[in-house]
Amino acid sequence: MEYVNLGRSGLKISRLALGCMTFGSPSWAPWVLDEENSRPIIARALELGINFFDTADMYSLGASEEVLGRALADHPRHKLVLASKLYNPMSQDPNDRGLSRKHIFESVDGSLRRLGTDYIDLYQLHRFDYETPLEETLDALNDLVRVGKVRYLGASSMHAWQFMKALGLQRQHGWAQFISMQPHYNLIYREEEREMLPLCRSEGVGVIPWSPLARGVLAGKRGEDGKGSTRAQTDRTATALYEAxxxxxxQVAAAVKAVAERHNCPMAQVAYAWVASRPGITAPIIGVSRLTQFDDAVAALSLKLTDQDIAELEAPYRPKPVAGHQ
Structure with a gap:
């Protein structure tokens, strides 16, 4: 496994990040794995040299963090990069959501407890909060870094102007800055190429894209009936992002299939390889529910796409509405 710096920071992460939305409680979503079935996947990630684990407090309403924390409890903490996120509602309470100072302080303590750790390596804003002053959010995040509960800060899907405003305020006040952005990015959703990705390259921000396989669409998991896997049929986010x-x-998936056949490899390898090789991309976040799925992700890091391949993969794309920011 290759390790690279996340943005301009000194933090070294593996070229693949394991997304942990799949782990937790099946009662939260039918495609989520319980702890017994999650542990072998987490163990295999460690065997492959993956040191970067990305979760969020909202995944299975905290159960994902609990499963991950217990599964990694016996692994040396200094060898792990644990990332979590906050913003989404954790209960019906009006203050148990968003990016207020109150919720940020309570959320980090909850995540630390569930993960069974004294600090979080990368603490990320899951989304932008339109109801809380940005200065309040950034000041509170800076305090978390200064007291040692958080090592680094990151953000996820938002508009580029929002992210740049946040970076500007952090610099103006001498607050700890965001070192990473986690955008929605894959071959069938490339709108981040317009503003966010050039911004991140310009500002030295690492990019760790989510959904590189577009919830399995680019792995050929959407069947002829258009429904595909259990997750594809029950994941409301996938429906919102890709059904329309x-x-x-x-058409893009067909191009992926053609390139994969030329390279004699599965579609997933091609889709992963394209994302991983794009300018400024640090580490794609992979979702794994079966051990065999690691094979395509790891093999993609050594798959060399030609200029012809890339042109063929990108040709069918047409601009579409922004998706994933909310």
């Missing part, structure tokens, strides 16, 4: 553009997206 199915006809257009299927």
């Amino acid at each position: 553009t199915k006809a257009q997206d299927d």
Whole structure:
């Protein structure tokens, strides 16, 4: 496994990050694995040299963090990069959500307790909070870094102007700065190429994209009936992101299939390889529910796509509405 710096920071992360939304409680979503079935996947990630684990407090309403924490309890803490996120509602309480100082302080303590650790390596804003002054959020995050509960700060899907405003305020006040951005980015959703990715390259921010396989669409998991896997049928986020553009997206998937056949490899390898090789991308976040899925992700790091491959993969794309920011 190769290790690279996350943005301009000194933090070294593996070239693949294991997304932990799949781990937790099946009662939260039918495609989520319980602890017994999650542990072998987490163990295999460690064997492969993956040191970067990305979760969030909202995943299975905290159960993902609990499963991850217990599974990694016997592994040397200094060898791990644990990332979590906050913003989404954790209960019906009006203050148990968002990015207020109150919620930030309570959320980090909850995540630390569930993960069974004294600090979080990368603490990320899951989304932008339109109801809380940005200065309040950034000041509170800075305090978490200064008291040692958090080592580094990151953010996830938002508009580029929002992210740049945050970076500017952090610099103006001498607050700890965001070192990473976690955007929605794959072959069938490339809108981040317009503003966010150039911004991150310019400002030295690491990029760790989510959904590199577009919830399995780019791995050929959407069947002829358009429904595909259990997750594809029950994941409301996947439906919101990709159902309206199915006809257009299927053209991209067909191009992925053609390139994969030329390289004699699965579609997932090609989709992963394309994302991992794009300018400024640090480490794609991979979702794994079966051990065999690691094979495609790891093999993708050594798959060399030609200029012809890339042109063929990108040709069917057409601009689409921003998706994933909310």
